[in-house]
Amino acid sequence: MANTQQRKKPSTSSRNSSPQRQQARPAQKTPVAKPVPAKVASPAKAAVVKLEKRFSLKPYFLLLGAFVGVLIGVVPTLVLGLVVLLPIFVVLGAGFGLVVYRRAVAQSFSLMNSFVTSQEINSEDHPRLFNLLESLCAVSGVSVPVVGVTTDATVNAYVVADPLGVEQSHVVFTEGALRVMERIELEGFVAACLARMKSGRLELQTETAGVVAALGKFIPSGLARKALEACFVTQDVFDSDIKACGITRFPPGLIAAYEKMSAESTVTSGVNPLNIHLWLANPRSTFSANSSNSSVSGASSSTVIGSEVVHPALATRLALLREI
Numbered sequence: 001m002a003n004t005q006q007r008k009k010p011s012t013s014s015r016n017s018s019p020q021r022q023q024a025r026p027a028q029k030t031p032v033a034k035p036v037p038a039k040v041a042s043p044a045k046a047a048v049v050k051l052e053k054r055f056s057l058k059p060y061f062l063l064l065g066a067f068v069g070v071l072i073g074v075v076p077t078l079v080l081g082l083v084v085l086l087p088i089f090v091v092l093g094a095g096f097g098l099v100v101y102r103r104a105v106a107q108s109f110s111l112m113n114s115f116v117t118s119q120e121i122n123s124e125d126h127p128r129l130f131n132l133l134e135s136l137c138a139v140s141g142v143s144v145p146v147v148g149v150t151t152d153a154t155v156n157a158y159v160v161a162d163p164l165g166v167e168q169s170h171v172v173f174t175e176g177a178l179r180v181m182e183r184i185e186l187e188g189f190v191a192a193c194l195a196r197m198k199s200g201r202l203e204l205q206t207e208t209a210g211v212v213a214a215l216g217k218f219i220p221s222g223l224a225r226k227a228l229e230a231c232f233v234t235q236d237v238f239d240s241d242i243k244a245c246g247i248t249r250f251p252p253g254l255i256a257a258y259e260k261m262s263a264e265s266t267v268t269s270g271v272n273p274l275n276i277h278l279w280l281a282n283p284r285s286t287f288s289a290n291s292s293n294s295s296v297s298g299a300s301s302s303t304v305i306g307s308e309v310v311h312p313a314l315a316t317r318l319a320l321l322r323e324i
Contacts, residue, residue: 101211108210109162115272116158118148118172129178132187140247142194145169152176154265157189157280159196163207169197174268181260188244188254192280195243202278205231209274232277234312241317242324251324258321262314282311 123130129147137144146168150158158172171193181189196202208231212224245251258281266281276283 100215104211104214105163105207107214108207109160109164109167111210111213112160112206112275112278113170115275116148116150116172116270118150118158120146120148122147126178128183129173129186129190132183132190136187136191136194136247140191140194140198142197143168145171145197148172149178150174150268150270152268153179154267155180155261156266156268156283157193158268158275158278159193159202159280160206160278161197161202163203163210165203169202171197176264180264181257184250184253185257185260187248188250189257189280191244191247192241192254192257194247195240196280198243199236199240201231201236205277209278213272213274228274228277237312238317238320241321245321245324251321255318255321258314258318262318266314276311279311281314 121129126147126149133147134144145159148170150172152174153176154174155177156174157177159169161169177189178186208227212219212227216224241254244254248254261281266279266283268279268283271279271283
């Protein structure tokens with residue numbers, strides 16, 4: 001019985017522990033909620049401040065420096081190149097010009113001869129002429145030239161000399177001169193031609209006219225005019241007349257020849273504006289010294305109209321010879 005009572009009476013401790021168990025069980029069974037981490041507010045993004053572009057001279061100085069560098073490199077190179085190459089080009093250009101000029105000079109003699117149509121003659125054709133010519137050449141020290149004759153009935157003569165001295169000089173007489181002149185007159189006339197050859201100016205006159213004729217397109221007209229003026233002046237004509245009197249030692253013979261030329265006519269055919277100065281007297285009456293086209297007044301003047309030489313008048317030359 002006692003055991004039964006004891007079983008019926010729960011102990012205080014069991015009574016006391018039962019509620020705790022009841023309380024503990026639910027506490028154990030209830031899941032514990034995980035703490036949620038607090039959301040940390042993200043820091044606010046700082047506003048991007050755009051820097052204002054400022055004007056800078058740096059690019060310009062860089063370009064300027066580069067330009068100066070190019071100049072420093074290129075200019076001395078060009079200058080040095082010119083200093084080295086310029087003399088070479090000058091020499092080459094001068095050599096080319098000399099070759100062209102020499103070719104023109106070589107052609108000048110034949111070119112001046114081609115302007116006048118003539119037939120070559122010898123001593124068998126005109127024995128009197130060649131007798132005088134050979135004797136006067138021996139006295140004057142001039143080589144006997146090649147002689148030709150034109151069909152002109154007027155009185156004149158054409159004289160040319162080879163500038164290179166290779167070929168013989170040429171003298172072309174008009175048929176009228178050989179027909180109308182007496183021996184004394186013809187002697188003075190031939191002496192006047194030889195005096196031209198002996199003067200030393202005939203080669204220059206032939207060369208200048210031939211070069212102008214050959215290279216006329218490349219020579220300014222003003223330069224050609226000055227060249228012809230320089231090679232044919234009045235004083236040269238008067239000097240040749242005086243030398244002719246020295247060759248014959250008889251001035252009246254040349255005076256008589258010039259008087260015969262004045263009485264007849266000196267106008268000839270086959271005259272080119274560039275070879276007028278190679279005739280003994282003016283071959284064109286329209287270009288006489290008294291012509292209004294002459295730029296220098298006076299009968300004794302010689303000038304160039306364009307490229308045409310005007311001879312001194314025969315009256316003036318006669319007046320000078322009469323004073324000897």
